[in-house]
Amino acid sequence: MDKGKNEVGLFDTFKTWLNPLPMHRAPQYGRGIHALPNTDERELFERSSAAFIDGDILSGYEYFLSSLLHQENSFPSPHLSIERLEESLHFSLTQGSALIKGIVTATSLEAYADIALSFRLHVAIKRRFLERDFQLTYCRFSESKGVVKLSIRLDNATITPQKIFYPLREIALNADFEKEFIAGEFDESLLLDTEHLLSVPRENIEVNFTFMQQWIQETKQSLIGLLSNDNTGMTSFSYLALLLQIDYLLLPHKKMAKNISEKINGYFMDDEKLTEDKNADLEQYLSELSAMDIDSFATQFYNSAYTFSPFEQAMHDEISAFIEESLGKVRWYKNNRSTYVITVIYRYISLYILYNYGLHPSLRSLLHLHVEVYASDFFKAAGETPLYDPLTRTFKENLIEQRIRESIEPYMSRYKGLNNFSEHLSYSDLDHFSQSFYLQIKNLDYTEV
Known part of the structure; x- marks a missing residue:
């Protein structure tokens, strides 16, 4: 082997040790996630599948939700929080203008996003919600105690990580979309759960x-x-x-x-x-x-x-x-x-x-x-x-x-x-x-x- 090339190789190795490669950073622009995926995403997903096969429903959900946690969250509060109790698991996740809250028990997952105050909504928006229900696969709009919600319910009898991902993604994306639509076309003061939004200087x-x-x-x-x-x-x-x-x-x-x-x-x-x-x-x-x-x-x-x-x-x-x-x-x-x-x-x-x-x-x-x-x-x-x-x-x-x-x-x-x-x-x-x-x-x- 050529001595000069060998010395260059050793120099490059020492330089890498002294100046390790910076972690790849996600661009803070565009409409994608402004953080990197969880490095253990695949392993956590597999653990979730194994836990469901073993009948450990709460652990399966905990592993799955943990796989959604991003690296380097730059916001004051986490985009996803998980609280494991003895017989239930509670979580909340942020998707732009929407805040989705959920509770998991051994038998079901129930999650919802509060959209707006019902009594102040224009009739055109209420009609829109009825039409949107036909376009959605997993979640539905409903009204309870003067609040319009978007919600899902999953039966855990045959649950898998895939059966959680798509419904949860659908409610998150559509709750954000509808709140953005109302803010753009009507009066954003109608909207609920907006305290997590940060103003731009x-x-x-x-x-x-x-x-x-x-x-x-x-x-x-x-x-x-x-x-x-x-x-x-x-x-x-x-x-x-x-x-x-x-x-x-x-x-x-x-x-x-x-x-x-x-x-x-x-x-x-x-x-x-x-x-x-x-x-x-x-x-x-x-x-x-x-x-x-x-x-x-x-x-x-x-x-x-x-x-x-x-x-x-x-x-x-x-x-x-x-x-x-x-x-x-x-x-x-x-x-x-x-x-x-x-x-x-x-x-x-x-x-x-x-x-x-x-x-x-x-x-x-x-x-x-x-x-x-x-x-x-x-x-x-x-x-x-x-x-x-x-x-x-x-x-x-x-x-x-x-x-x-x-x-x-x-x-x-x-x-x-x-x-x-x-x-x-x-x-x-x-x-x-x-x-x-x-x-x-x-x-x-x-x-x-």
Whole structure:
């Protein structure tokens, strides 16, 4: 063996001991969970199954609920609390605006979320609840003592962890959804159990408002001279990337979140509406956001923990196919010398994947890194070290490589085909960086051992 290489290897080993790899951190942006999954999730799930087979119902539930506890909860109170008594188990979990409380006995699980005061609800909302019951699989709306609740009841005779997960996730996601809907469309003072919501500091609101207005003006400016020509695709990418960026980085709630979701999803509806008309709808909404005053803007924000991801886990083949399709559009625009839109598409790809797919924690962290590169001013204002300097057009290569390593290496023992790809990135400019980055992301291997 070569002596020099051996000494380098020993040096790297000592360096790792002295500077251990930082724990992979979850991005504090977007609508996913802002914490990492429980490292013992699989083991606790298996213990839960074994306890149910042995007839130890309370232990089975305790193991299962413990598997849902996240690492590094950044909120003052836990997103999930469990209290084991002699003949029962009590728990409460937070899902955005909703607080779900439950009690488990040897025979059943009963859980509920208080939604709103019944006597103050508009008749249209009550009608909506009746219609929603037909869309739900496990939980139901009901009224008791002047309070509208969403609740579930499970029989423990043949209980398994899977039979708990889906009902509990359904009540959590839908209780949050309905409370957000009421806050956005009616009067949020109707809502119950909102004490856990944390206000966003005014200085953060002001910074976010300034950035939103800046992004809207920059987008409009970039499209001057294009809107009157046959550039509907370029316009679509620009407007969609902007709305996706507002949603991901600013994380609005209530009516603003609902409207952004409707505008983005409405664009992709398979209907007979012309792309020009869909772009006009997006432009109109961006004008509404531009005209919004800061006090109205401030009412759309709060902070809260989440127990369940709102996304179904996507197969990596789906992500790869979307990236391949999008890079094909980049090639088309390059061949047609429409250089402006290329950078926009690169920005759009990561934002859309983060918006639309349930991602493995490492992949979510990697795509967030790409968002950071393109929104360096925003992250600098948030106190982060920017990964890219738009004035000098240079990258913080060492920091980017470290972040990739932190995202990949903690999972390499579980996914043997997962490799650190930082050495294969191009830093010549933003476009070459994105092209090389997405080619590596597309080929990541999440096949388990």
